[in-house]
Amino acid sequence: MKKYIYLLLSAVALIMTACGEETIGQTPLENIAPGQVYDVNVENVPGGANITYKLPKDADLLYVKAEYQLKDGGEWLNTRASLYTDTLKLEGFGDTEEHRVRLISVDRSQNESEPVLVTINPKTPPVFAIFETLELKEDFGGIRYTWENETMANICLHILKKNKAGEYTAMDDLYTKRKQGEGQYLGLPALESDFAVYITDRWDNASDTLKATLTPIFEMQIPYSDIKPYNMLGDTPSEYSWLVDYLFDDKYAPGSGAGYHTETFSGPWPHRITFKVMTGKVKCSRIKIWHRDQYYYRHGNVKKFELLGANDPDPNGGEEGWTSIGIFDSYKPSGLPGTSTTNEDMEYIEQGENFSIPADVESYQYYRMKFLESWSGSKFVHLMEIQLFGCPENYVPEYPDEEEEEFKP
Structure with missing residues (x-):
């Protein structure tokens, strides 16, 4: 009886060991790399690019990815597009310089094609374009700021005021994607003060700072x-x-x-x-x-x-x-x-x-x-x-x- 129990426990241990050594995820089916995308076209847009292409004919194609850096020496990022689309949308660039992008096809066995290299030249990033339209003026009981956001980009406007120590301190943050925007900060005394506004996005791109000395109108x-x-x-x-x-x-x-x-x-x-x-x-x-x-x-x-x-x-x-x-x-x-x-x-x-x-x-x-x-x-x-x-x-x-x-x- 003890012999049978020992054999049973040994078998269970072997099964558990085997389970513990199993590879997590899909087991590769083959090691043949898929074909490359072709007929690639680049549409440069504010802060990024839209890249269109034709897909390879591989039956087991899973997705296409773009590998790129938002700035030289920065972290490598990747954006994926499924086999049901022919477009990759890249965004988050903080300049208008040339950037190299690697387009890679990936199949269901996780085999990757040789990269197709393309160059993009993003147009002016939204935070900088919006900053050019930014206005800051006095208002009844506070200040008013306006802006234009033609691309309806997700941004944050940071409102600051200089304190007695001569340092700008945060008063408010407004997260928005409004095309025609207007904000207020109210409840201020009618005293001359120094105010400032700057803009950021989710990729930590930041505009210059607009400063103004204003006196809120009493109310x-x-x-x-x-x-x-x-x-x-x-x-x-x-x-x-x-x-x-x-x-x-x-x-x-x-x-x-x-x-x-x-x-x-x-x-x-x-x-x-x-x-x-x-x-x-x-x-x-x-x-x-x-x-x-x-x-x-x-x-x-x-x-x-x-x-x-x-x-x-x-x-x-x-x-x-x-x-x-x-x-x-x-x-x-x-x-x-x-x-x-x-x-x-x-x-x-x-x-x-x-x-x-x-x-x-x-x-x-x-x-x-x-x-x-x-x-x-x-x-x-x-x-x-x-x-x-x-x-x-x-x-x-x-x-x-x-x-x-x-x-x-």
Whole structure:
């Protein structure tokens, strides 16, 4: 009996040893190298190249790879394309110099062909082209920066500010691929300061740094306690106990309470609400709205609205006495259709949406919002909160001697 047990254990040990020595992965079937790609063409593009070719006739061809370095002496990278395509897309180059690329066919036995050598000359990398369009200027309560990204490359804009020690320190990073871009950094005192912006991509290519000495234009948030609904004939009734009052209650975080909701069957556009600054006229610099969080870019969330101001409005609710301040469109950075969104879309909308007002607008005590369109095209509209920014008439701001701690309203 012991003899049989010993033989059984020995057999198990041999099996386990054999299993432990097995090669992980596919066992090569043969060692014949596949043919090379041919009729190769190069299309140089910003920061890279698109290489097209014809495939060899090998029945067991698996893929084609390109081996290259982003810079001389750098790490060798490779990009693969399956046998179902005839194009390799190379990107990440940080210059416009010549680069040698090796094109290699690989079969199912992992045999590799002799390389086909091609030369590419990438066009100006996106970070440098975008930098040439970059502008930095003062804004109400902060700074504004704009850029053009024709290739819609994934980039990061780094915003810096010089501190008291004379060193530039990071304030914010904005990751984006917007074609026509605009960013803001708000909540800054109206003090002359040195700011800077530069651009990077995921391959660590970096642009030069744009620097500017700017003085943010004074603005303040008009206190919620100073703003009251001013219901007029022709204003759109609310529904579901979501009242205009809740637009000025400082409750806009997800799940924090109710906002404003028009009647579901409100009739044709536009819908409108009116509110009053109880302390007097305000020269408005921007308005910020917080959308209903369960329905970003859809349902009854506001897509387009008009803001109007008045100091002597028609008591019967008519249009007489009202001046259009501007028509504003809610923005989806990705531009994707329907309810499709990206992380950038969500990050943008979750922070509340700012709408800047031209600097030459007059001061008003009464404000009216006309809702012109919802994201879904439905005939109703809803939103969570409104914040009004600007400067009360005859208000003299106090400018601190030293920099105050910054915040983002």
